[in-house]
Amino acid sequence: MNETGLDALLDQPTLGERVDAGSLPEWVVAHYESFRASMLGDRDGAPFPCYFGIEAERRGGLLYTACRSTTHKDALLALRDALSEYLDVYRDHADRAPLVVFFAPPTRGLSEAEYHERLWNVLQFLHVHDPEPWPEAIPTDPDDSRWEFCFGGEPMFPTCRAPFYDRRTSRYCPVGLEITFQPRTVFEGITADTAAGRRAREVIQERLEDYDGVCPHADLGDWGVEGDREWPQYLLSSDPEQAPDECPMRVSRDHPKVGPELLAPRSRRTARAEAD
Numbered sequence: 001m002n003e004t005g006l007d008a009l010l011d012q013p014t015l016g017e018r019v020d021a022g023s024l025p026e027w028v029v030a031h032y033e034s035f036r037a038s039m040l041g042d043r044d045g046a047p048f049p050c051y052f053g054i055e056a057e058r059r060g061g062l063l064y065t066a067c068r069s070t071t072h073k074d075a076l077l078a079l080r081d082a083l084s085e086y087l088d089v090y091r092d093h094a095d096r097a098p099l100v101v102f103f104a105p106p107t108r109g110l111s112e113a114e115y116h117e118r119l120w121n122v123l124q125f126l127h128v129h130d131p132e133p134w135p136e137a138i139p140t141d142p143d144d145s146r147w148e149f150c151f152g153g154e155p156m157f158p159t160c161r162a163p164f165y166d167r168r169t170s171r172y173c174p175v176g177l178e179i180t181f182q183p184r185t186v187f188e189g190i191t192a193d194t195a196a197g198r199r200a201r202e203v204i205q206e207r208l209e210d211y212d213g214v215c216p217h218a219d220l221g222d223w224g225v226e227g228d229r230e231w232p233q234y235l236l237s238s239d240p241e242q243a244p245d246e247c248p249m250r251v252s253r254d255h256p257k258v259g260p261e262l263l264a265p266r267s268r269r270t271a272r273a274e275a276d
Contacts, residue, residue: 001089007067007078009085011093012060028066030175031102035161038170046210049170051203052096053180061094066102070118070177076125081265083181084131087152090183098182105176112164113242118177119160119235120248126151131263133255142247148184148223148230149249155184157223160235168212171236184223 002014006025010018018024019032039048039057048054056062065082069075079101090097103118110118127134132153134140139147148155158181161173205216217236221228237243256263 001063001085007065007075007082009082009089009099010064012057012062012064015064024066025104027105027175028102031066031173031178032064034173034175035100035102035178038161043169043211044213047207049204049208049211051207053098056094056096056098059094061097062100063090063093063097064100064102066104068104070103070106070122073125076122077129077262079122080126080129080131083126084152084265086181087154087183091185096186098180098186101179101181102175103177103179110164111242112162112237112239115160115162115164115177116235116237116242116244116248119179120244122179123149123158123234124249127249127251128257129262130255130257131265134251134253140251140253142231142249142251143229145226145228146223147251149234151181157182157184157230158234162235165238167214168217168236168238170208170211 001009002011003009006028015032019029036057039054042048063086065079065086067075067079082101083099086099090099127149130151132151135150135153135155138150138155141147149158150156158179160180161171161178163172163174163176165172205220208216217233219229219232219236221230221233223230231247231249232243235243
């Protein structure tokens with residue numbers, strides 16, 4: 001962790017030092033400034049809805065990485081390696097330590113539909129190049145209420161911010177796609193089947209309505225609750241006509257899905273040289 005290079009896994013103090021030193025691309029700085037302003041600022045007096053995220057950022061508990069592309073193979077292999085490293089260290093880093101991934105802005109403006117395509121391309125790529133098999137306890141059918149994205153043997157909840165949100169400010173990022181990966185373990189004690197979890201959801205939804213100025217999205221729900229689905233929550237729709245009607249990801253328990261030359265982690269120096 002905290003190695004040199006754009007695709008390194010960074011803790012918050014190191015990221016802040018590199019931002020201040022001017023050693024990161026402008027788009028990474030813009031991403032972090034936007035993210036931090038959302039977490040620690042307010043909108044017309046209303047704080048960011050997720051107080052767990054606020055506390056994690058305030059205490060320096062989050063981890064970060066950047067990715068040069070949502071489509072380039074070598075950039076996504078580097079992301080795969082950073083995500084694998086994250087899963088090795090996050091439990092020892094903080095009580096709640098999600099991973100925030102900043103993606104380079106597109107060379108042209110993208111529609112909402114194209115952002116959905118980019119997200120699912122990233123998640124599908126990670127699945128195909130996953131070093132571990134899909135967990136036996138998690139269904140492979142996204143229409144199952146207990147399905148969720150998995151990587152490295154861990155179920156996790158990836159949530160996105162993107163430029164196309166004009167009303168849901170909590171999901172707006174002016175730079176480009178941003179994914180926060182939250183392993184299921186960070187929700188221990190605050191899931192829907194606990195009193196603390198139900199209360200946390202009530203508070204977050206109240207704050208969400210105040211912050212966004214609109215009702216919470218109809219697709220928001222809880223994992224494992226009958227009728228709720230995880231995958232539409234990853235990148236909430238703004239225009240339903242541009243959002244997929246069914247999950248674009250195809251999950252298989254077959255493992256491995258690619259040859260050893262693409263499955264094994266690579267050195268960061270090699271990844272950077274190939275991406276450039």
